[in-house]
Amino acid sequence: MKYAYLGPAGTFTEAALLQVPGAGDCERIAASSVNSALEMVRLGQADAAMVPIENSVEGGVSATLDAIAAGESLQIVAEVLVPISFVLAVREGITSLEQIREISTHGHAWAQCRHWAETNIPAASFTPASSTASGALGLLDPETHHDAAICSPLVAKEKNLKVLVREVEDHAGAVTRFILVTRPGAIPAPSGVDKSTLILPLSEDRPGALMEFLEQFTARAVNLSRIESRPTGAGLGHYFFSVDVEGHIAEERVSAALAGLHRLCPELRFLGSYPAAQGTRPFIDTHNSDSAFVESRAWVQSLKSRL
Numbered sequence: 001m002k003y004a005y006l007g008p009a010g011t012f013t014e015a016a017l018l019q020v021p022g023a024g025d026c027e028r029i030a031a032s033s034v035n036s037a038l039e040m041v042r043l044g045q046a047d048a049a050m051v052p053i054e055n056s057v058e059g060g061v062s063a064t065l066d067a068i069a070a071g072e073s074l075q076i077v078a079e080v081l082v083p084i085s086f087v088l089a090v091r092e093g094i095t096s097l098e099q100i101r102e103i104s105t106h107g108h109a110w111a112q113c114r115h116w117a118e119t120n121i122p123a124a125s126f127t128p129a130s131s132t133a134s135g136a137l138g139l140l141d142p143e144t145h146h147d148a149a150i151c152s153p154l155v156a157k158e159k160n161l162k163v164l165v166r167e168v169e170d171h172a173g174a175v176t177r178f179i180l181v182t183r184p185g186a187i188p189a190p191s192g193v194d195k196s197t198l199i200l201p202l203s204e205d206r207p208g209a210l211m212e213f214l215e216q217f218t219a220r221a222v223n224l225s226r227i228e229s230r231p232t233g234a235g236l237g238h239y240f241f242s243v244d245v246e247g248h249i250a251e252e253r254v255s256a257a258l259a260g261l262h263r264l265c266p267e268l269r270f271l272g273s274y275p276a277a278q279g280t281r282p283f284i285d286t287h288n289s290d291s292a293f294v295e296s297r298a299w300v301q302s303l304k305s306r307l
């Protein structure tokens with residue numbers, strides 16, 4: 001297996017990838033962006049890519065949500081959670097917060113530490129980096145200008161960087177969710193606690209259009225664990241919905257909801273069913289059980305056999 005991930009080495013994304021059984025012993029390709037990691041999978045240069053999708057404080061990672069919603073279809077086969085805590089690492093010679101003029105980090109990391117930075121280093125400006133690790137590595141590069149980087153404690157330790165402050169995040173206990181993405185293929189077998197991810201383009205802007213989508217889930221007791229709207233890029237007011245539901249396509253109630261959605265929106269994109277990283281087995285009423293669906297279909301079929 002060849003794995004691509006948002007690099008360079010030392011990102012939280014690499015930490016997520018290393019949680020995948022066996023990935024530590026496989027070839028790992030550090031990509032410079034989420035888009036290029038996913039493109040490597042589409043082009044067959046990597047078998048799978050690990051990318052961030054959602055943070056418990058800052059929300060969805062737009063680069064990932066947009067890249068998997070468009071282009072050649074991909075499939076999510078696993079998700080991984082990583083607890084997030086940041087340190088403020090500084091360039092050689094910096095000994096106090098007052099000396100810091102410029103901080104670099106990934107935009108999502110900055111959003112999780114902005115309040116701390118604005119309170120403690122109000123004069124410092126923010127320079128976006130392609131990842132927390134690349135901001136950290138910049139501190140060793142004389143060509144870059146930033147004096148400080150917000151990064152993981154691990155990359156600071158591995159690169160021997162001086163850490164001025166630990167735990168600079170605004171909310172303790174943050175978690176980022178990462179997804180492992182492959183080309184479409186075999187769907188992982190149901191584990192009992194699963195998720196399915198869908199992209200629903202809202203092609204018609206009219207009252208009740210979103211409600212019609214949601215009714216497909218409600219009628220079959222399929223719980224949504226995430227729903228986000230993203231602009232399609234076609235102009236103001238044009239959106240698609242990125243949705244995670246609790247359940248596996250192998251379950252009758254989930255596949256029935258998908259069939260209903262497909263009737264409403266044939267352009268719907270199914271991004272996979274895969275084991276949820278946390279959660280409990282959903283409670284399913286008798287009338288929404290697999291056997292109830294099978295039995296009711298057989299009943300209708302028996303009536304239709306008299307046609």
Ligand SMILES: O=C(O)C(=O)C[C@]1(C(=O)O)C=C[C@@H](O)C=C1
Pocket residue numbers: 006010011012013014052055061084106108109130131132133176
């Ligand atoms: O820059 C990194 O280290 C990443 O892996 C990216 C990323 C993200 O996109 O959210 C991952 C986890 C943290 O929330 C901050 C940055």
